[in-house]
Amino acid sequence: MITKFATVYAGHVDIPDRGQDATPANERRFSNAHLASVFDKTEAIAKVMDEGGWDALWMAEHHFQQEGYEVIPNLLMAAVHLCHLTKTLRIGCGFNITLPPEVPYRGYTLKDLTLVPRPVHLPVECWQPVVSASARGLDFMVKHNIKGAVGGGAATMEQGPITAFQAAAHRAGKDWKLGENLMIGIVIHLADSKAQALKEIVPLYEEHAKMFAPLGFMPGMTKEQVAAVARRGGWYESGVPRVEHYINLGGWFAGTSDELVAFLKNLEARYPGLEHVNLSMPMGTPEAIMLDQYRRVSAEVMPHFRR
Secondary structure, eight states: OOOEEEEEEOOBOOOSOOSTTSOOGGGOOOOHHHHTTHHHHHHHHHHHHHHTTOOEEEEEOOOOSSSOSBOOOOHHHHHHHHHHHOSSOEEEEEOOOOOOOOEEETTEEEOOOOOSSOOSSSSOOOEEEOSSOOHHHHHHHHHTTOEEEEEGGGGGOSSSHHHHHHHHHHHTTOOOOTTTTEEEEEEEEEOSSHHHHHHHHHHHHHHHHHHHGGGTOSTTOOHHHHHHHTSSSOTGGGTOOOHHHHHHHTSEEEEOHHHHHHHHHHHHHHOTTOOEEEEEOOTTOOHHHHHHHHHHIIIIIGGGTOO
8 A cells, every 4th residue: 555655856947938848958047146046946845744744755966967857966965964954755766776796806807896974764765767677677676675666657567577576476475466666757736726737747748858858758759759859849730749648657646735635545445565656746847836746746645645
């Protein structure tokens, strides 16, 4: 049953215009002062989530701009700082490498890395995105107790990462339920009506697509559609999928809080081992809207899953 609520905030600053008719992604430029606003925004998000009883905030580390929208340069320092400002919120780093190859070092072969000081909360959870869902990769994850994060669109497939992950556990002799040790991620936008949510999510979706379509993170887009996303306007005449396409796939959601509760209850019924969901906002969503979304989920959605 779903009991854990997390989000991904990759560290984007507020941008003044959004949508297909706004500034193309490759033309965006920000002052250093504006880029530094990411720290206040991150603090505000962490505090609201902590107050609302969320379980985890996942961030991403990026050093480059204008190459990307995300601008948090040092996850570990940011995470330590946020731990001073919050009480129970867990901070996830996506991604850090702590798995070294076997290399010669000072006269011996280095196989393991020692981290000091040791973490207060043990065991430390390690999560890994599940994309191709190859048997070799999933077997490695199960062997090393690495949990998996999958996109919400995968939850609509009869066969896919969720079923494959359970099969890997069974091969290792572990009787995991469908969805156990997985986290399903959904991009959401809540409003007082479904029509309002759909209207409001469109420019957010379009800005999100500008960033991620060229990286291959908008499943199903053709090369021609990706090229259209890089241009200003005329997207849908070029066949770019509308946000409703991704809502129908299950990876995006726009509606009321009650409708989101029903959506998540359906996931619970289909995946009895599922405990973790990741509810995130589209890339480029302004701070004020993000905080409103987190508060809505805390007050109107999470109480239905707290037992």
